[in-house]
Amino acid sequence: MSKSRPAGRPSSENALDSRKEFINSGREHFSNYGFKGASFTSIAASANYTPTALRHHFPEKGDLYAAVFSATSNTVHPRVVQHLYSETLDDAINKVMKEMVEIENEFPTHMAFLSRAPYEFRKHPELRNRIEVRDNFHSFFFPQLIELGRSSEELPYSMDLSDETLTVFFFILLQGWIYESHYSRNVNLTLYSAISKLIKQL
């Protein structure tokens, strides 16, 4: 459906709306066609704007990509982080994994965008430098998760694995699950029952 727009410079309220529409349209295009394949003209057209209007908000494709990345993480990350307030590591992981399944169902394009991001960073290293959110999130979330396991005594100090080693262990484990569930299009919680039993062995 094409909307008719009043001529002239948009008012500030409209500017916020159009910014949001560009971000949604950008997310869709970047997820499907990649950073290189997504075209400014098509992103603008899907949002029912002209490329000039898009360029007014985001002078370059990299500016739009960075904005989509922040908007997407701001939706996804808080929903994951809230589960750090669980009583046990086991419970936190259970809730985080269920939350990820819900997010995947509710916002499939968000997850497609985020799962593709590391691939884009490899192809376009200049994008990585603009986006610290991902690394910041990981370096905040996983150490906190390990701290929870330490204080609940599910991760006893008697096993000789350092906090850093355990942090990396749970990072690649959950990251691998996210990649594989998304890539193979088969999300299931079998891994959770494995992790739960593993924690009881420690």
Add this chain to the structure above:
Amino acid sequence: MAARGRPKGSDSAETKRKIINAARHEFANNGYDGAAILSIAENVGIAPSAIYHYFQSKEKLYVEVFESTANAIWDSVTPSTQHETLTEAIEQLLAESRLLGDELPSYSDFLAALPIEARLHPQFSNLLSRRTEFQDRTFSSLAKIGIESGELSFLGEKEATELIRSLIMGWFFERHFRQKEVPLSGEAIVGMFKYLKDSTTQ
């Protein structure tokens, strides 16, 4: 100078192999859409029409490159069943995978891009199930080793398979995307299995 006419038996297999190798590079570097049959032909030193003689279409060529690449990679990373412990088998898998990543980068580039290509080109969706079959073969044989040795005797075969899949694929993708291994990630996997080995065999 090459003789005229259709190449004979062994020459034909050799040409096919050369085309697959050149195509792997081309797909890995430029993606499916960006890959040019002309430059594959130039790299092999044959006419573009000869490629169609062997593979009929770009799509068929892509599928053949996938089969050949997945077979080569999964064959060489799958540890021999002679390992008595999962810890040893995983150490071998990681070492083999590092070597392949460094020496044959186009193999892992090609395979890592498949889920992304399949999103854009639904005709390759069935390769995602092929990909899972390759994974399952390796990861379930590792799971059996771990259950039998006692390292993962507290898990069912499905749970053990998912645990190993998420760890290895998380390790692989993070290493691949960052173009360097996440510090401590190999040690974290091996360290955890060593701990389980020691605590279950006590």
